[in-house]
Amino acid sequence: MSISNNLQNIRKSISETALACNRDPAAIKLLAVSKRHSVHSIREAIAADQFLFGENYIQEAQEKCRVIDNAAFHFIGHVQSNKAKLAAELFTMVETVDSFKLAKALNKHLEKIDKELDILIQVNIGRDPKKSGATPEETASLLKDMRSLPHIRAKGLMTIPPFSTDPEESRGHFRNLRLLSVRCAAQNLFFDNDKVELSMGMSHDYVAAIEEGSTFVRVGTAIFGQRPERK
Numbered sequence: 001m002s003i004s005n006n007l008q009n010i011r012k013s014i015s016e017t018a019l020a021c022n023r024d025p026a027a028i029k030l031l032a033v034s035k036r037h038s039v040h041s042i043r044e045a046i047a048a049d050q051f052l053f054g055e056n057y058i059q060e061a062q063e064k065c066r067v068i069d070n071a072a073f074h075f076i077g078h079v080q081s082n083k084a085k086l087a088a089e090l091f092t093m094v095e096t097v098d099s100f101k102l103a104k105a106l107n108k109h110l111e112k113i114d115k116e117l118d119i120l121i122q123v124n125i126g127r128d129p130k131k132s133g134a135t136p137e138e139t140a141s142l143l144k145d146m147r148s149l150p151h152i153r154a155k156g157l158m159t160i161p162p163f164s165t166d167p168e169e170s171r172g173h174f175r176n177l178r179l180l181s182v183r184c185a186a187q188n189l190f191f192d193n194d195k196v197e198l199s200m201g202m203s204h205d206y207v208a209a210i211e212e213g214s215t216f217v218r219v220g221t222a223i224f225g226q227r228p229e230r231k
């Protein structure tokens with residue numbers, strides 16, 4: 001299957017899933033996760049009207065951003081503190097902010113380039129010891145602290161549940177992330193509390209994620225195929 005065909009199938013499945021659970025299909029944005037895939041593959045997706053991509057490695061993203069100027073990139077990997085400057089510059093959204101220290105480092109660089117950056121708090125909703133992310137308990141206070149950072153716009157929450165091939169295993173985690181976002185929105189902790197973003201769902205479980213309220217699905221393999229090994 002070509003990238004263009006895969007995109008068509010996923011868009012169809014996203015809108016059918018949305019309609020089946022009484023959601024507006026336009027409320028669900030598709031983030032094409034292009035990590036470890038070539039610039040050529042990204043261009044193929046752009047030719048099929050996909051203009052939003054997700055990258056996990058700052059250096060790799062930097063090379064891609066340099067040659068691709070007609071698409072936007074979200075960062076969905078772990079931000080090392082020495083990479084905060086590049087992260088602040090390259091992306092339209094950083095989905096993986098999980099500490100006040102990182103938010104402050106981003107804000108400092110954003111101030112220098114006079115840019116406001118959309119971010120999501122990555123929450124380790126399944127308390128997976130192998131995953132980074134704020135704990136559910138500290139998420140509200142992290143959002144409160146971040147209100148002092150004028151260049152950071154906290155748009156919502158992101159999560160990667162503990163890995164399981166069964167999407168039903170992820171569903172409870174997706175639901176918990178949404179409930180957490182509802183509690184935080186009730187305290188007016190987001191940039192726009194009427195339009196809170198939830199980044200959840202990947203190739204194998206995005207249908208369940210949409211049913212549980214996802215607004216960004218991060219789909220890699222189902223669009224681009226198997227990822228090449230990391231060099």
Ligand SMILES: *Cc1c(COP(=O)(O)O)cnc(C)c1O
Nearest residue numbers: 033076202203218219220221222
């Ligand atoms: C790689 C990755 C994805 C995409 O995973 P697929 O299973 O290939 O769809 C989504 N989110 C994050 C954070 C990732 O690292």
